[in-house]
Amino acid sequence: MEGPTEVDRKHEMAQGYNAKVVELINSILHEKFEIPLKDLVPSACLKNDLKLDSLDFVDMFVMLEQQTGRNVQDLDLMSIRKLGDIYKIVSQLEIDDLGSQSH
Amino acid sequence: MKVYVSGVGLISSLGNSPREVFGNLIEGRSAVRKMDRWDSIGGLNCRLGAPAFPYDKSVLPRSVRRTMSPMSEMAALAAGQALMEAGLVESSEGFRASSSPVDPSRIILILGSTTGSPFEMEEYFKRIQLNNGISGQSGTSFFKVMNHSVASNVAVALGFNGAVVSPSCACATSAQAAVVGWEFLKSGLYDVAICGGADELHYLSVAVFDSVYAASRRYHDHPQIAPRPFDVRRDGLVVSEGGSVLVLESERSLQKRGRKPQAEFCGGAHLCESSHMSQSNEAQMVNVIRLALERSQIDRDEVGYVNAHATGTLQGDAAEAGAIRQIFGDRVPVSSLKGHFGHSMAACGAAEVMTTISMMEDNLLIGTKNLEEIAPECSGVWHLKENLQRPTEVAISNNFAFGGINTSILIRKC
Incomplete structure (x- = not known):
């Protein structure tokens, strides 16, 4: 099971995603939610493809808050449908130093 | 209409199946060890525990495992074993109404625990202190700490949509679940009752007993000589x-399915002892044993073995020995399994029933581990200090709990 390739990364950057954000979210989804890395593509539907539901969303955003030290509650979470939507709204936080807030 | 045991499942400190456990009981093994990680817990005098054997929780899908604490994991795995053995599921993947050989509306699931998960409760309140509020709480926390966590999580794991009841009476929980299951089956409203309980080992559970001087504190250097049911020390x-x-099942359902039961669940009783919240009462123990015999239509002279609750406490063991003495005198072999297992609280009642069935199947009664010198106040009954080869047709299993909940169950060999 291989993760996204360099081509994928360039594609993510082109779509305006912060590469560190993508790496962090993928890490959480793989390690905590046991989703294979190969399935973690921006077009993946959270519900149908990744089998995540509302309980998982709560835990994912709690983990993101812990990792970034930022409050994500104010983001437009209700608009999220695809993995790329999460990459996009978390990238808006302009996070530079990911992981330093983890506890 | 008779009721039978058609399947059993067990995750425990002595093994992860009833057969594995029975093998370790025959060998006289102890699950008790020193819990070094509790050395830093201020005020905790007992630092002995009997953790469960390692078990593979990855067989449970993440979507059900995410809301489970260890007690629900263990209960779900035990339920899977029991239902497989009863022939009610075809694989450990769970119960599906479309393939159930019994009408799901005639199945009731009765599972409980002493409390919700103490591990999750500790984490929950730590996070409140850390964050000065409720931010940072997981969306799955509540489902681990709610009182019916075990019952609901097992139902979700099984894909079970029938009736679910969640009794909670500490150390008699799974025994009461079984007695209530028997009552439901006798009512004729159900054909199958999936009954049991689970608890997880956390220092908060130990603290409950420690604070009332009911947990062992003298044997930290030699953990396996504790606890010592009925012993002078x-x-x-x-x-x-x-x-x-x-898994309890009606005679009619078993006949319809053409299944052979493991044992007859002759009956049982559960009564409250209301004079004291924590102290055992010999007279009320006598009452519950007598009522269980009466409801099972079994004469005391038919009983060939008593599986005692005896946990190794000063007061509880003496009261139970007195109750057994009053009813059975010294004519019936008596033993407790707490010296091997430790006290698994909500899980112990059903675990001891299935272990008693194993004893009757193998014609081998397991003696009380660590019973070296019978305490004078526990004397007058036939204590088994060693295993005894002896055919047994009928046995009784007792369990007693804080809060005054007393239970007694009668089992007959098939």
């Missing part, structure tokens, strides 16, 4: 953990 219980499930 007993000094309290040792907390364990596990999940245990009995």
